[in-house]
Amino acid sequence: MAGELSGRRVAILATDGVERVELEQPRQALDEAGAQTTLLSIKTGDIAARQFDLEDAGTFPVDDLVGEVSVDDFDALLLPGGTVNPDKLRMEPTAVQFVRDFVQSGKPVASICHGPWNFVEADVARGRRLTSWPSVRTDLRNAGAEVVDEEVVTDGNITTSRSPDDLPAFCERIVQEFAAVGQSADTSGGA
Secondary structure (H helix, E strand, C coil), X not given: CCCCCCCCEEEEEXXXXXXXXXXXXXXXXHXXXXXXXXXXECCCCEEEEEEXXXXXXEEEECCEEHHHCCHHHCCEEEECCCCHHHHHHCCCHHHXXXXXXXXXXXXXXXXXXXXXXXXXXXXXCCCCEECCCHHHHHHHHHCCCEECCCCEEEECCEEEECCHHHHHHHHHHHHHHHHCCCCCCCCCCCC
16 A cells, blocks of 8 residues: 555645544545645644544644645645535635636545535535535535435545544545556546
8 A cells, every 4th residue: 555645636625614534534544655745724823633523632733725736736736524614615615716726627536524515615515415514415405416424435536535433444445546647548537
């Protein structure tokens, strides 16, 4: 498994309220596979992580502001959940535009739990087969997605999972999907 993401640059977009395990475990899987991960946010300094949305769970240092980078700087995008994190991101135009541009670029994007709320705000859920935390599913349906209750789902360049319970399957799949970047003439394009 080590090395298949060597040379791949992965953006992780999150802010205060991110569910710690949903950032930490996928990032560890990506790093162990050789990716260079960069934590982007809507603020500088550190972002506050949570456990089960309610308990303090430490902080993560931000590497760069989302408004100061380009989709061209990265090969893939990870959107962790937590209830507060995507709710704050969807209120920030630079974050919404970054997600929209990333999905439209055809590069792989992965999101877990409440993270798919970002797809609703960016208006990129329509026509996609997605999964999420149960309370987000109505929003996804209303945004035109086909919502399923499965451990991990990949539709075109978007991979989604339901909850921290799905992290083993999610981490394995995103390493596979992110490794496929540039291996063939745009097989990662949207639906």
